[in-house]
Amino acid sequence: MTQSESLEIPFAGVRVCYESAKSYEELVAALLADVGERPVPIDDFPRDFDSWESYRSQVESHVGASGFMLFTTFDHGGWIAKAGIDRKVLRVIIGNPLIAITMLRHDVTAGLFAPVEVLLVGEENGRSSLTYVKPSTLMVVEDNPALSAAAEQLDAKLAALAAKVTVVGT
16 A cells, blocks of 8 residues: 555444433533533643653543543534524533543554544433444454453443433432
8 A cells, every 4th residue: 555545444333322301401411410511621631740640640530420521512502503403412522541541552543433422412392312323333443352342341331321311310
C-alpha cells in the first residue's frame, strides 16, 4: 500500500436503546447526576501531572458513581428546531481514561470510539430514551481477544449506567 492509498475495514455497530418513563429533563438530570454536571478538562491533566500515578489519581477524583465522567455535550435540540424539528435531543460524550487505556493497550485505534457517546431524546407522551452504539461493536474489527475482553467490560459498564439512569425512581 502506498501513502496515497487507503485501507478500508468494514464493521457493523450495534445500536442500543433504553426507553424510559422519565421525562427528558429527568433523564438528563439523572445522567448528569452520575457523570458530573460540568465537563472535566481531561486534556489539561497530562500537562499538570507528570506520572501515571498522579494522572490516575486526578482522573479518579472526577469519576462518577458508574465509572464515567462528562467530557462534553451537544444540544442538537437547540439547532434542529431551526430546521423545523421540534425535539429535545442531547448528545453526551462520557468516558474514563482509566477504562480507555484497557483497550488502547491492545489497539490504539480503539480510541476512535473512546470516549463513548449517548443520545438522550425527548419522546412522545413526556417519555424519553437513551441510545448508544455498543462500544465493542465499533472497536473490535479484527480478531483481538484482549481488546474484545476489555471492550466487553466497557459494554457492561455502559449498559449498567443506561439501565440505572432510565429507571424511574433513580
